[in-house]
Amino acid sequence: xxxxxxxxxxxxxxxxxxxxxxxxxxxxxxxxxxxxxxxxxxxxxxxxxxxxxxxxxxxxxxxxxxxxxxxxxxxxxxxxxxxxxxxxxxxxxxxxxx
Amino acid sequence: xxxxxxxxxxxxxxxxxxxxxxxxxxxxxxxxxxxxxxxxxxxxxxxxxxxxxxxxxxxxxxxxxxxxxxxxxxxxxxxxxxxxxxxxxxxxxxxxxxxxxxxxxxxxxxxxxxxxxxxxxxxxxxxxxxxxxxxxxxxxxxxxxxxxxxxxxxxxxxxxxxxxxxxxxxxxxxxxxxxxxxxxxxxxxxxxxxxxxxxxxxxxxxxxxxxxxxxxxxxxxxxxxxxxxxxxxxxxxxxxxxxxxxxxxxxxxxxxxxxxxxxxxxxxxxxxxxxxxxxxxxxxxxxxxxxxxxxxxxxxxxxxxxxxxxxxxxxxxxxxxxxxxxxxxxxxxxxxxxxxxxxxxxxxxxxxxxxxxxxxxxxxxxxxxxxxxxxxxxxxxxxxxxxxxxxxxxxxxxxxxxxxxxxxxxxxxxxxxxxxxxxxxxxxxxxxxxxxxxxxxxxxxxxxxxxxxxxxxx
Numbered sequence: 001x002x003x004x005x006x007x008x009x010x011x012x013x014x015x016x017x018x019x020x021x022x023x024x025x026x027x028x029x030x031x032x033x034x035x036x037x038x039x040x041x042x043x044x045x046x047x048x049x050x051x052x053x054x055x056x057x058x059x060x061x062x063x064x065x066x067x068x069x070x071x072x073x074x075x076x077x078x079x080x081x082x083x084x085x086x087x088x089x090x091x092x093x094x095x096x097x098x
Numbered sequence: 099x100x101x102x103x104x105x106x107x108x109x110x111x112x113x114x115x116x117x118x119x120x121x122x123x124x125x126x127x128x129x130x131x132x133x134x135x136x137x138x139x140x141x142x143x144x145x146x147x148x149x150x151x152x153x154x155x156x157x158x159x160x161x162x163x164x165x166x167x168x169x170x171x172x173x174x175x176x177x178x179x180x181x182x183x184x185x186x187x188x189x190x191x192x193x194x195x196x197x198x199x200x201x202x203x204x205x206x207x208x209x210x211x212x213x214x215x216x217x218x219x220x221x222x223x224x225x226x227x228x229x230x231x232x233x234x235x236x237x238x239x240x241x242x243x244x245x246x247x248x249x250x251x252x253x254x255x256x257x258x259x260x261x262x263x264x265x266x267x268x269x270x271x272x273x274x275x276x277x278x279x280x281x282x283x284x285x286x287x288x289x290x291x292x293x294x295x296x297x298x299x300x301x302x303x304x305x306x307x308x309x310x311x312x313x314x315x316x317x318x319x320x321x322x323x324x325x326x327x328x329x330x331x332x333x334x335x336x337x338x339x340x341x342x343x344x345x346x347x348x349x350x351x352x353x354x355x356x357x358x359x360x361x362x363x364x365x366x367x368x369x370x371x372x373x374x375x376x377x378x379x380x381x382x383x384x385x386x387x388x389x390x391x392x393x394x395x396x397x398x399x400x401x402x403x404x405x406x407x408x409x410x411x412x413x414x415x416x417x418x419x420x421x422x423x424x425x426x427x428x429x430x431x432x433x434x435x436x437x438x439x440x441x442x443x444x445x446x447x448x449x450x451x452x453x454x455x456x457x458x459x460x461x462x463x464x465x466x467x468x469x470x471x472x473x474x475x476x477x478x479x480x481x482x483x484x485x486x487x488x489x490x491x492x493x494x495x496x497x498x499x500x501x502x503x504x505x506x507x508x509x510x511x512x513x514x515x516x517x518x519x520x521x522x523x524x525x526x527x528x529x530x531x532x533x534x535x536x537x538x539x540x541x542x543x544x545x546x547x548x549x550x551x552x553x554x555x556x
Contacts, residue, residue, distance in 0.1 A: 024525065044461060044493055045461065045493060048492040049536065051490065051492065052488060061491070
């Protein structure tokens with residue numbers, strides 16, 4: 001659980017929570033190994049919303065401009081999402097929103 | 099209100115219409131100044147701390163002075179770079195009668211100034227600086243033009259040349275339009291705003307220029323200066339109705355509301371009818387390419403179903419493409435033009451459902467932002483809404499929306515409960531991809547410089 005308790009992980013858990021809340025769904029807990037689609041029920045629209053919410057809270061959208069020459073690993077679990085955002089935050093100067 | 103007719107029945111509109119188009123503004127102002135020198139032409143800064151009143155005599159004198167300077171210098175063109183509406187009027191009138199081309203550049207089109215080589219700038223001082231080295235353009239009998247920047251709603255602003263004839267084509271000169279009080283909520287340097295001040299001053303009217311676009315200031319101006327005619331976009335009217343002080347709203351005595359620039363929906367027309375009892379609401383359907391095509395005066399949304407496929411009073415013929423886009427053929431000899439406006443049959447009317455370019459595409463599915471907005475505005479506690487497309491790497495676009503909450507909030511509700519209620523209403527009334535994924539509560543809905551609602555994230 002410490003994996004999700006750093007600020008990036010916490011932001012991702014919060015974003016997923018809001019997406020589920022906004023769409024009238026609930027979830028008991030978000031765990032790193034959970035599958036976004038199968039366990040949390042997130043579809044592509046949910047993922048798109050999560051990304052906008054995370055751009056607001058973290059100031060980055062790693063999906064908008066993938067690093068040149070890199071192949072994006074599949075995003076299947078919550079941990080994958082944390083990984084890509086952690087990478088995105090360290091790759092670029094952070095433009096945190098106030 | 100001053101109800102004297104202008105100037106009088108035998109030197110009135112027929113006489114005015116006889117004058118060449120480019121002379122008409124100066125001619126009309128001079129005529130009113132001669133007969134009613136003290137009549138108020140413009141109230142500037144209305145509804146604010148310090149308003150200024152400019153009478154017709156003062157306006158006419160300023161026009162004469164600038165005309166003399168133009169005649170001496172004969173510039174190739176004048177760039178009107180004034181902040182005050184009265185200065186724009188003086189520059190336009192003087193340039194028209196002196197056959198000098200004139201350009202109006204709004205704030206966002208100042209970069210285009212380079213396209214007007216050798217043109218001379220005139221600001222609020224109304225002083226024309228004579229440069230002996232500058233190119234001259236001698237007086238010619240041929241009509242000159244007026245350059246107006248487009249608002250840039252569909253692409254970057256650009257300069258467009260108009261003839262004085264087309265600039266004045268929509269002006270109503272019949273006696274019922276004389277001596278009215280007009281409120282200017284549009285930018286005075288853009289097409290819609292120019293139309294309002296031309297209309298007002300061509301007919302001996304009183305042009306009321308509010309100190310700002312703030313709804314309370316606009317309403318204070320309407321009340322204090324007894325403006326009775328409001329030309330506006332539905333967006334600007336909605337903002338007045340939803341954001342302005344209730345007691346001010348009750349004091350406004352509007353007689354005419356002329357809506358243009360966007361389609362008005364039924365709830366807005368009903369709200370306006372209730373707030374301004376007795377006001378005649380006219381919706382003007384016009385496009386940049388076609389000019390005015392038709393007017394709706396029955397106060398209902400859209401147009402009658404039987405208008406489709408028939409020649410209208412003005413000679414235009416309406417059609418509809420299979421995908422719902424409105425087609426217009428101005429006359430039998432002209433080509434059919436696709437308007438970019440989508441219409442849909444609802445009962446015995448065709449109602450406007452949005453601009454084709456406003457359609458939000460979410461994972462291949464189309465969403466009409468107006469539909470989302472209409473639904474959101476019906477939610478208790480929400481007074482205004484804007485839906486727009488937000489770019490997404492996953493789905494192409496996402497539906498995003500902004501809502502303005504009622505003040506005070508309905509009893510027992512919180513911003514959170516209203517937001518949840520809005521999302522629930524959208525889930526039950528819209529396809530899943532149409533439900534806003536981003537729903538923000540804002541103080542006011544953003545408008546673009548043309549007074550319309552932007553449909554893309556800027």
